[in-house]
Amino acid sequence: MITDQLLNKAEIKLRKHDIRPTHVRKFILSLFLDAEYALSHADIEQEICKKFDRVTIYRTLHTLHAAGLLHTIRDDSGLTRFALVLSSTSDPHTVEHLHFKCNACGHIYCVPDFNIKDIDLPENFDVHSLTMSAEGICKYCKHNKTGDKTS
Ligand SMILES: [Zn+2]
Numbered sequence: 001m002i003t004d005q006l007l008n009k010a011e012i013k014l015r016k017h018d019i020r021p022t023h024v025r026k027f028i029l030s031l032f033l034d035a036e037y038a039l040s041h042a043d044i045e046q047e048i049c050k051k052f053d054r055v056t057i058y059r060t061l062h063t064l065h066a067a068g069l070l071h072t073i074r075d076d077s078g079l080t081r082f083a084l085v086l087s088s089t090s091d092p093h094t095v096e097h098l099h100f101k102c103n104a105c106g107h108i109y110c111v112p113d114f115n116i117k118d119i120d121l122p123e124n125f126d127v128h129s130l131t132m133s134a135e136g137i138c139k140y141c142k143h144n145k146t147g148d149k150t151s
């Protein structure tokens with residue numbers, strides 16, 4: 001549920017990043033503020049229910065990503081999902097964190113407290129991306145065992 005409170009929070013965040021708080025940007029950012037897990041393009045389209053078209057959603061995600069408000073997560077099927085950049089102090093492009101995938105509902109959660117620090121590589125190797133993931137059961141599926149086997 002997108003509330004006025006969420007929309008206001010989104011507007012403040014956008015202004016802080018020098019992005020003009022248009023209605024669609026506020027709305028899409030609010031979805032991320034509300035969601036605990038990463039959202040794919042299809043998830044967003046579903047939430048928005050034809051309020052905005054595909055291209056607008058795509059462009060908005062790109063803008064928010066380029067501004068450092070969102071980061072991307074590629075899951076094992078190659079699908080890209082977006083999630084909020086949670087730490088405001090660190091550079092989102094260098095600080096990576098753990099991602100947890102729930103095997104029951106398929107959602108991917110950010111675990112920002114688990115930062116992946118620099119690793120020692122052989123000389124002349126450069127890291128361009130570093131990912132770390134965990135799989136298991138999320139707290140919602142654990143509490144709702146009946147929903148386990150639906151997929
Ligand atoms: Zn789950």
Ligand SMILES: [Zn+2]
Binds near residue numbers: 073097098109111
């Ligand atoms: Zn993340």
